[in-house]
Each structure stands twice: as C-alpha cells, then as structure tokens.
Amino acid sequence: MATINLTMDALESTLENNDMVLIDFWAEWCAPCKMFGPIFEKASEKYPDMAFTKVNTEVERELAGAFGINSIPTLAIFREKILLFKQPGALPDAALEDIITQVKNLDMDQVRAEIETQKEKEAVAE
Secondary structure: OOOEEOOHHHHHHHHHHOOEEEEEEEOOOOHHHHHHHHHHHHHHHHOOOOEEEEEEOOOOHHHHHHOOOOOOOEEEEEEOOEEEEEEEOOOOHHHHHHHHHHHHHOOHHHHHHHHHHHHHHHHHHO
16 A cells, blocks of 8 residues: 555544555655655555654644644554554655554553553542
C-alpha cells in the first residue's frame, strides 16, 4: 500500500478502519522530511496491512496542532486506536523497522490494562 494523505476529516475513520496507523508529519520545505519520505514510502510497500499516512503540516495545520507538532518530521503510530509512539526526527530504515516490529508485538490487552491503571491513579490523585 502506498502512503495516503491524511486530513482532519479522515483521521477518525482512518483510525477506526485500520489496526495500525503510521502518520508522518512533514512539510515541503523540510530537508529531513525529504530524507525520511522515501524510507516511509518503502515501509508502506513492505507492510500493506498497515495504513501509512502523511500530513503536510503547512496544509493540515489543525491536524498538526491537534497532535502538538512543533518539530518535523514527526512520526506517530497508533495501534487499535491507541497512540503508542510519537517522536520527531528522520529515522533510518532500520530504526523505523524496529519501531514497527515493537508496536506489532505489543500485547494490547496489557497496554489497555496499563492505561486503565494510570487513569485510576490519576483519578485518585485529583
């Protein structure tokens, strides 16, 4: 699957309809973004079962703002609608591959349990 452009309007349905969603926040003028683009595209071809999306921060300012993007490129990865990874910086092939593998191998039941535990702790602290 090739990368697709993600808009604010399509965010919810994209997260709803895909088990794993990778989002590359970028801009046309950004040299590191141009370096990371082909790496991201290559990974999209290797993993056709995942949604590889791109957000042009100059065009989709609202979406970039919703994610608190202040440095590009930034990669965000969701699995089962849960944001598991968000980090700025252009990644080399091997690093992107490693992150994808780690996210794929997570026990999502355990992740959801940890989120619930954290929510309970925060509720008690209030």
